[in-house]
Amino acid sequence: MFATVMYGPGDVRCEQVDDPKILKPTDAIIKLSATCICGSDLWPYRGLQPTDGPAHMGHEYCGIVVEVGSEVRTVRPGQFVVGSFCLSDNTCPHCKFGFHSSCIQREFMTGAQAPYARVPLADGTLVATAEVPEKHLVPHLLATSDVLGTGWYAADAANVRPGSTVAVVGDGAVGLMGVLAAKEMGAERIIAMSRHKSRQELAREFGATDIVAERGGAGIERVKELTRGVGADSVLECVGTQESMTQAIDSVRPGGSIGYVGVPHGVTFDGQAMFFAQRRMLGGPAPVRRFLPDLMDRVLKGRIKPGKVFDLTLPLADVAEGYRAMDERRAIKTMLTV
Amino acid sequence: MFATVMYGPGDVRCEQVDDPKILKPTDAIIKLSATCICGSDLWPYRGLQPTDGPAHMGHEYCGIVVEVGSEVRTVRPGQFVVGSFCLSDNTCPHCKFGFHSSCIQREFMTGAQAPYARVPLADGTLVATAEVPEKHLVPHLLATSDVLGTGWYAADAANVRPGSTVAVVGDGAVGLMGVLAAKEMGAERIIAMSRHKSRQELAREFGATDIVAERGGAGIERVKELTRGVGADSVLECVGTQESMTQAIDSVRPGGSIGYVGVPHGVTFDGQAMFFAQRRMLGGPAPVRRFLPDLMDRVLKGRIKPGKVFDLTLPLADVAEGYRAMDERRAIKTMLTV
Incomplete structure (x- = not known):
């Protein structure tokens, strides 16, 4: 597939990479419905945060589950899901205290500026909707993953x-x-x-x-x-x-x-x-998982429209322009269609 | 009267000073029932906090009101009162928000290691008991003024x-x-x-x-x-x-x-x-006034005995030994009888 790789400050490319695979029995693979660029992606883009070599970018995501590892119980292929940029097990003492972003097994999501992504700790991280939502709701649901959370x-x-x-x-x-x-x-x-x-x-x-x-x-x-x-x-x-x-x-x-x-x-x-x-x-990094069911519910009920924060939408192939537009403050936040 | 004056690090004396007087119509004068030495008095005593010249020490207090200024309405001579080390008006927005220690008119109490003391902002600061309490309750009530609060x-x-x-x-x-x-x-x-x-x-x-x-x-x-x-x-x-x-x-x-x-x-x-x-x-400095009525009530009901923290009691004349004992950690906290 073609996905987003940051080579260094100011150097973001959409290029051929390996398709994501289940690596652990607790992983899921999702087909992204949409993805986006985060303000925090600009820290390394601006050279204000050290990087070591090319990095697969993207940690805000929602989409359809296409495959799950053998231990995944709470989500299944075909479901629409949203997850936090912080991956968490949702069972450890810190998660139970509401601080999923300090989960004992915490990892940070990566590689979501892509058509497909691997989500570790799928059971603890992903929240599924009852039905696949209408397309116009996707930007708002995507926003719950990080920026709204x-x-x-x-x-x-x-x-x-x-x-x-x-x-x-x-x-x-x-x-x-x-x-x-x-x-x-x-x-x-x-x-x-x-x-x-x-x-x-x-x-x-x-x-x-x-x-x-x-x-x-x-x-x-x-x-x-x-x-x-x-x-x-x-x-x-x-x-x-x-x-x-x-x-x-x-x-x-x-x-x-x-x-x-x-x-x-x-x-x-x-x-x-x-x-x-x-x-x-x-x-701290937001414990989005704590709020996610409630935020998704508000979106699904049409009560809030956080996706309005996306004032630029580009195809994934133009991701470099998406970063530039945010860096130059021409765009508040760029959504990427995949 | 004889009261406590700190001349500099390690140099505390009980010596003749002027009796306190009403300086503002919102002041009260109290006759101390007991007073004590605070851990924070040790910062200047140890030279860890700059001082400028001799200072009248003492900010924890309870006692009998002997005189009030012309604008004082909530306490009257003869009443037993406790006040916070932070003097506050109890009416400004910060007091109403429960942060009396950031009162717009905030002053810090001083001169309470003495037989008599002037309490500015008496209406906002002092809390009176219904009756003059029995003597054995005095150490516990004194403790509410700062250390317990x-x-x-x-x-x-x-x-x-x-x-x-x-x-x-x-x-x-x-x-x-x-x-x-x-x-x-x-x-x-x-x-x-x-x-x-x-x-x-x-x-x-x-x-x-x-x-x-x-x-x-x-x-x-x-x-x-x-x-x-x-x-x-x-x-x-x-x-x-x-x-x-x-x-x-x-x-x-x-x-x-x-x-x-x-x-x-x-x-x-x-x-x-x-x-x-x-x-x-x-x-921050504790907004003791917020808690004072409740803490005094717990003491008066015999529910708590915070005065047990005083493990050394000395007459005011021996205040220098009181400081030494706390400085050398021979005493947790020294009460002074007046």
Whole structure:
């Protein structure tokens, strides 16, 4: 098959690779219904994360099961499934505690920017729908696999509650999904920090009540103004830089919570400053599996349309252009048809 | 009156000072029923925190109101009161959110190691009992002012719930109060990390089910063993050094919570390490005022005896020996009679 291989920074190709095979009795092979490019794929693409040799890319996926290993019990060929970018057994103590992304057997999905993919730990990872969904639902279901699940976790970790005042730092796809999640969780006020018109509009569509275009100190001041000097109850940090983390910490009220889902690059916290600031912090790779049945249900019922975050759709053969468009911020998120 | 003045590291004296006076219409003057020395008083005593000139010491207090300013409404002369070491108005948005220690008008109490003390923001800070309590209850009520309130906050911030497995890092007075708090909150298993026999015994009396005497990597391993490799649901960090913070972070399970109440000295967190570790963190000066009515009620009902943490009682005139005994770890906590 033809699939996506990253050779190094800026060098992504669609080229012939071996078809995936069952390697362990707990594996499944799926035929992708659609796949996409993640913001986190841009870290190595931009040379900000070391890579060692050509890598099969892609960790967001949904599709039809075509083959399962001998020990797989919960899914079978012909079913439509979605899985998390974190592969987990769903039975270990960490999974049972709701933190599947710290599963004792955790692996990270790879090779999903392709027509077929191997999913390890299939029983624990994959969630099947009752029927094969209509085609128009596929982008929305695909979004639950990572980008929505991650935005949802940011809101969950930031303790968003009915009536909360929430600020979202970062207007990338995850930040926009954070807005949607906060809205679904009943937040009364959702302040999206964004200075790009198209992203501001999407944020409003997903539920943002206020837009703050300023950054840095001015952005913090604006959030304070909008909250009568108090700060937000919850802040979703969806970038991962020191600047965005500072923005998050200084925008939340004492005793408020920060959910941080942008992988921190070069970020440190000073213990004494955090102590006196009294911010509750929880971050990490999202335990999407915990939320997946609920998120898929919301999509299937037509309650949410997270797939709107895909503002560019390309055939897999044009994956290199998909990366370029996201790198240059011409696209929020690229869906790939296979 | 004779009161406690710290001139510099290691130099604490009981000497003649001016009697406290009402300076603002929101002040009260109280006659102390008893007072005590805090673990945090040892930071400047040990030269680990800069001081500028002689300082009137003491921030844990209970006693009888003798005078109030013209605007004080909620307490009156003759009443027995307890207040937090953090002075707060109890009306601002941060107080209403339960974070009195970030009150917009916050001040820190001082000058309470004395027969009389001035309490600013009396209405917001002081909680009166219905009647003047019997003398034997005074040490327990005094403890609610800071040491118990701080241990309680550690358990609250660490999200202790009925059935939780809790580890407490630090066997100082606050750590021991953290054990008591976890017990009261219904923790099933409470692992106290302590290598001092007398403190281990007190920890057991307060509700510890397990004692871990090892420190560093060995201590972490022991907590892991006791929790079947999982880690504790909640860890109370009651020291404030990098070593104790590392112990806390590595002893808690992914998705678990750390409440840190030891003022961090030289502690930093690496953002990416915290991200992948998935620890929920909340620290700060304890919002004791939030808990005070409940804690005083538990004491008055005889349900808890936090005053057992005072293992040395001295007259105020011997305050210097009280500091020495705590500095040399001959005493857990010194109560001063006035």
